[in-house]
Amino acid sequence: MAQLKERSFSAFLFSTPLLPELLEHIDVGSIYGDLIVLPVDSNGLLYHCDKYGTTLVIPEGAVQESATVWFGACLYGDKFDFDNYVPVTPIVWVYINQELMKPAELYLPHHIDVTNQTSKSNLVLLNADDETFYRKGSFMFTSVDDTEMEVEAALCKIYCNHFCSHCAGVDKRTYKDTDKQCQLAVATKKEDDVTVSVHFCILPFQPACKKVVLEQYKERNFTLTFSKPMKFADGGNISLEFDPDEKILGWEKDEDDIYCDNEVLEKEVDYNEVIGYQEVASKNNIKRLEELEKDLLYPPRLRFRFNCTNQSLADKITKIKVKLNGCDPVLKYIIKLKRPDFSPSTFADLSVTPEETFDDIHSRLQFDFVLLKSLLVVGAAFKDHHDADNKWFVFGLxxxxxxSQLRDIEAQNSTLEQYVRESLMLWRTRNTTASCKPVVDALKTIHFEDTAAQLESHFEGTAVAVPGDSHTDFPVSRSAKVTCNDITSFDPSQQKLDITKAVDVLNALKLFDTKKWKTLGLNLGLYLTTLNKFTEDHLTNTVGAWLSCEDGVMENGGATWQNLIKAVKDTGDKATAEKIRKKL
Known part of the structure; x- marks a missing residue:
């Protein structure tokens, strides 16, 4: 259970009618969508709404007897009057049939860039009570005491000593100049043997908007990746720049969108603009937005199709650099197109990945037995559990x-498997020497007792593998005793390496004679034409190209420690090769 901030207040006794009468008068379900019914007792409650990214925490002792909570959320509607404000979080309605003896916590995701202090100060807490709806037929929101709200990077944390309708908003007069965060979704699909599609969709940095995009592309069998949050720069529009742009050997690039001219405007991304934030949102505007979503016109996107028109001219792998101009930070991607007749399974037909620099590279934990086994056991449990979608968030807590950390994980990933994996990875990076006990305890919290017992029994009497070694130059692991056959039989020299391991590889090559960098590159499978392009940082660029599997690296066996050792040895530097081998 999350730690709650202590506050003194008088318990609030609800004046709201009992729920049947409430639902009869308000028809809450038609306004807030499907209502979730949650039992709560003196032990408290922690509920996460995956669709809207909202979290409700009722602390231990907040209710004295068993009670029921009704929870609903939406992003907009025609039954809300925000007066002089514009909502920038989901709107949440909560009802409980018992008084609260302690304040609850409500976490609402916002999409305001709070690194800008002016924009942060524009956020205010808005509430609306149910009784006003009886009289006026609309939820009338007013600003309330902001001491009951704390603003974090992507969340508003609200302390509730009673429940009603809650959200956070910005004054209409300052809304346009308030920096708002958005997100890029890259959708890819192989249409046929010679045609691939790539869509660049820009959406508000809200979980509900992300869910819309996921549903849009799920029906069309696209693969999706999401960027970190960004914002529009001063120009208010984002455009794409391709390199090469027109002359792509063997390929043709066509715009697959008749509705835009290769740019996206900030006002087209903002759903408040689309439904008309200057007035009360009308049914017609909301219906129009829903129609745009249905036709893949909202959120706005730039769509392109690549056709392989001449296989004899096309390279095995064609790389196209894409730069998004007009956003902060500037985003850069690399599109890799595989020639249709080039068929090693190690290459996907199409991939679009962020362009990385060596300053961005971070080394992930590897050969960590606690982490590896946790990923295997916990990942399988979540995959097989019939009701696990919302439990990953509680597991992470x-x-x-x-x-905020879980909000970041939720924003940049799209599947339950990814949520669980990234949560475990983040936990491990902050607890590098911990045993499996915290994972076991977290599993018990979400009532995965069988999985907890399975993980616990595996490590009974087992020495914990410790990542890293003060006497080595790159991360290794060691364990006195490991009982899992699939892990103890793992050969680290055969592990496939990627660009995230660049720091480890460069550390391993500290004693290598850098004058032999070109010979090493050729031994690793890189072409001389590629190596001749490196005019500085020769070894660093060589390692980067090898880890990116450029040229003939895959035909040479791929990027593995074993192949690195062999390539170093073949340059004549047997001492460095042996040192790398021993440290594995």
Whole structure:
């Protein structure tokens, strides 16, 4: 259970009618969508709404007897009057049939760039009570005491000593100049043997908007990746720049969108603009937005199709650099197109990945037996559990991760498997020498007792593998005793390496004679034409190209420690090769 901030207040006794009468008068379900019914007792409640990214925490002792909570959320509607404000979080309605003896916590995701202090100060807490709806037929929101709200990077944390309708908003007069965060979704699909599609969709940095995009492309069998949050620069429009642009050997690039001219405007991304934030949102505007979503016109996107028109001219792998101009930070991607007749399974037909620099590279934990086994056991449990979608968030909190950290994980990933994996990875990077006990305890918190017992029994009497070694130059692991056959039989020299391991590889090559960098590159499978392009940082660029599997690296066996050792040895530097081998 999350730690709650202590506050003194008088318990609030609800004046709201009992729920049947409430639903009869308000028809809450038609306004807030499907209502969730949650039992709560003196032990408290922690509920995460995956669709809208909202979290409700009722602390231990807040209710004295068993009670029921009704929870609803939406992003907009025609039954809300925000007066002089514009909502920038989901709107949440909560009802409980018992008084609260302690304040609850409500976490609402916002999409305001709070690194700008002016924009942060524009956020205010808005509430609307149910009784006003009886009289006026609309939820009338007014600003309330902001001491009941704390603003974090992507969340508003609200302390509730009673429940009603809650959201956070910005004054209409300052809304346009308030920096708002958005997000890029890259959707890819192989249409046929010679045609691939790539869509660049820009959406508000809201979980509900992300869910819309996921549903849009799920029906069309696209693969999706999401960027970190960004914002529009001063120009208010984002455009794409391709390199090469027109002359792509063997390929043709066509715009697959008749509705835009290769740019996206900020006002087209903002759903408040689309439904008309200057007035009360009308049914017609909301219906129009829903129609745009249905036709893949909202959120706005730039769509392109690549056709392989001449296989004899096309390279095995064609790389196209894409730069998004007009956003902050500037985003850069690399599109890799595989020639249709080039068929090694190690290459996907199409991939679009962020362009990385060596300053961005971070080394992930590897050969960590606690982490590896946790990923295997916990990942399988979540995959097989019939009701696990919302439990990953509670699992992450039980591991000690914050709401903001979990919000970041939720924003940049799209599947339950990814949520669980990234939560465990983040936990491990902050607890590198911990045993599996925190993971076991977190599993018990979400009532995965069988999985907890399975993980616990595996490590009974087992020495914990410790990542890293003060006497080595790159991360290794060691364990006195490991009982899992699939892990003890793992050969680290055969592990496939990627660009995230660049720091480890460069550390391993500290004693290598850098004058032999070109010979090493050729031994690794890189072409001389590629190596001749490196005019500085020769070894660093060589390692980067090898880890990116450029040229003939895959035909040479791929990027593995074993192949690196062999390539170093073949340059004549047997001492460095042996040192790398021993440290594995």
């Amino acid at each position: 039980a591991l000690g991760l914050s709401h």
